[in-house]
């Protein structure tokens with residue numbers, strides 16, 4: 001994605017890569033910001049759990065490399081095994097994962113269930129019966145929105161006749177918009193039979209940490225002088241804040257999801273934005289679009305991080321990608337029809353279009369990588385497009401209202417409906433029903 005005023009760049013390095021010494025082994029791990037030193041024994045349950053063709057297909061079609069980069073030298077695929085460098089700085093220290101000789105029926109070690117593993121839905125009206133869904137409303141919102149750069153305000157007088165100021169508008173905070181969508185979506189998914197939890201239900205951080213907790217990490221990572229403080233060094237403060245809201249907050253959500261909620265599916269709700277230059281003289285942008293992200297398309301630099309390399313392999317070995325690929329294509333198709341927006345097209349190599357839908361791209365974001373189950377990451381609507389902005393200003397009105405020449409339901413309702421309809425279509429088409437018949441069978 002091009003550089004945004006509101007950058008959806010959770011995967012981008014916040015600061016220089018950190019070299020964290022592991023004092024127990026004396027090894028030096030090459031880690032992403034706030035990343036954990038990898039425990040490679042986490043791959044042990046997957047020994048002989050995947051065939052070479054399956055591994056190779058996923059690796060080459062989805063995970064390895066942005067467009068044009070050569071295959072990673074850190075993951076070498078041999079005849080009967082894959083050899084993985086455990087520590088970027090010690091290329092001789094390797095983990096060997098052996099391939100299965102034939103496709104097995106054993107379920108990989110994981111907490112989530114694929115659509116085929118779910119018990120049959122008990123009612124034709126509830127294709128999501130018993131499905132555990134975590135809704136993750138993106139960002140924090142509220143008082144944090146300005147710090148997270150998810151705060152927009154088109155001031156009056158920027159459109160139409162400059163002598164005739166437009167009515168004053170309220171600031172738009174992405175975290176607050178998607179929380180409203182999340183509450184509506186929760187009710188709709190529950191009606192379809194799902195068990196739904198919101199990862200955050202208010203405009204407060206999930207993590208108990210705060211920006212000053214990252215001052216020392218920021219100081220070391222950014223090479224700031226020892227007398228720099230939060231008060232006298234805006235650059236140091238900004239680095240600590242970014243570690244807080246871009247990394248620690250997502251990591252705290254991943255701990256909640258992976259250790260406590262353990263859902264079958266996570267829905268990350270976001271609203272997109274385009275660059276709009278000087279925020280003091282903000283104006284609307286001409287484009288409005290939609291895309292959906294799933295995890296993949298790691299750059300060579302990302303694979304070189306020891307923690308990211310392990311996280312990528314865990315996703316691959318759990319079979320998350322095929323599940324995300326099929327589900328995202330159906331959901332995106334239904335949504336695109338419903339919200340009537342064209343697909344967004346990346347012009348940068350950090351995302352790659354998936355083969356099943358022009359709306360779905362694979363990209364390595366922190367949330368799509370760390371949440372250890374299928375994750376759909378939604379990016380509909382451009383907030384600084386006039387139509388989106390006007391609809392957000394109109395709020396959650398009942399029924400339809402004419403906005404910019406067309407009768408429309410409110411945006412929060414439209415977004416939530418589109419996601420629910422997409423999931424309903426996917427599970428209706430792919431899940432066994434009633435007495436355990438084949439997919440799509442009727443009573």
Ligand SMILES: [Zn+2]
Nearest residue numbers: 138174270271
């Ligand atoms: Zn966002």
